Amino acid sequence: MTEQILKITARNVNVFYGAKQAINDVSIDVDQDNVTAFIGPSGCGKSTFLRTLNRMNDTVASARVEGDIRLDGEDIYASSMDVVQLRARVGMVFQKPNPFPKSIYENVAYGPRIHGLAGSKANLDGIVEQSLRRAGLWDEVKDRLSESGTALSGGQQQRLCIARAIAVDPEVILMDEPCSALDPIATAKIEELIHELRGRYAIVIVTHNMQQAARVSQKTAFFHLGTLVEYGATSDIFTNPRQERTKDYITGRYG
Numbered sequence: 001m002t003e004q005i006l007k008i009t010a011r012n013v014n015v016f017y018g019a020k021q022a023i024n025d026v027s028i029d030v031d032q033d034n035v036t037a038f039i040g041p042s043g044c045g046k047s048t049f050l051r052t053l054n055r056m057n058d059t060v061a062s063a064r065v066e067g068d069i070r071l072d073g074e075d076i077y078a079s080s081m082d083v084v085q086l087r088a089r090v091g092m093v094f095q096k097p098n099p100f101p102k103s104i105y106e107n108v109a110y111g112p113r114i115h116g117l118a119g120s121k122a123n124l125d126g127i128v129e130q131s132l133r134r135a136g137l138w139d140e141v142k143d144r145l146s147e148s149g150t151a152l153s154g155g156q157q158q159r160l161c162i163a164r165a166i167a168v169d170p171e172v173i174l175m176d177e178p179c180s181a182l183d184p185i186a187t188a189k190i191e192e193l194i195h196e197l198r199g200r201y202a203i204v205i206v207t208h209n210m211q212q213a214a215r216v217s218q219k220t221a222f223f224h225l226g227t228l229v230e231y232g233a234t235s236d237i238f239t240n241p242r243q244e245r246t247k248d249y250i251t252g253r254y255g
């Protein structure tokens with residue numbers, strides 16, 4: 001595999017919920033131009049670790065994060081870091097599509113507007129169109145931009161949420177099981193979209209579905225009981241894992 005530009009570096013990360021430790025000494029690098037998948041059995045800490053990458057754990061009162069996480073070398077837990085700005089740079093798409101109860105247009109326009117990214121209405125229209133195009137949704141919604149985002153199908157809602165993340169021009173997109181509420185056709189569309197977005201944004205996806213990890217990612221990290229057991233090229237993790245625990249998981253011995 002060719003040398004990769006590192007987008008995020010995490011070192012010796014621990015996460016606690018109250019007294020309970022959910023992540024134990026995890027260090028990992030996220031590549032700029034690859035899709036990185038986090039896999040592992042339920043409760044192993046995939047989502048918790050993902051949420052450290054844009055400080056979403058700050059919203060959980062009992063959560064405490066230790067360690068060093070850098071975005072382009074910049075400490076994201078530094079007191080000088082603007083968390084609102086950080087979450088625009090490191091966008092997130094959740095398990096359940098969660099459009100605002102507003103029009104399709106407003107769902108996408110909201111972020112650019114509050115971040116002051118559009119100088120004029122024409123400019124904002126352009127951002128909305130481009131974001132919806134990149135999210136593979138434009139052709140399906142261009143004639144109904146004033147309809148409610150919540151009236152779309154589940155798969156369309158998830159692409160709308162991806163358009164919403166894209167609209168503020170992020171550097172990284174975190175996806176937490178983005179297809180788990182979708183049917184196979186909507187899932188295939190999101191997977192196709194992930195392929196198209198690769199390279200433009202660094203992408204990290206948490207998935208329960210090992211076939212999905214194998215299909216969409218170039219790097220895979222296997223978590224177990226709060227630790228990072230193995231991290232490497234997806235092809236190696238699935239065909240030639242080095243750790244017994246990885247082998248047991250990918251062959252379905254537990255999970």
Ligand SMILES: Nc1ncnc2c1ncn2[C@@H]1O[C@H](COP(=O)(O)OP(=O)(O)OP(=O)(O)O)[C@@H](O)[C@H]1O
Nearest residue numbers: 017022040041042043044045046047048049060062
């Ligand atoms: N808000 C919270 N408060 C307390 N404990 C939590 C909280 N969120 C997660 N945990 C605990 O932290 C551990 C890791 O959970 P996490 O959701 O990160 O795992 P996961 O691998 O993403 O699981 P799943 O695949 O089931 O979503 C679990 O033991 C979970 O119960």
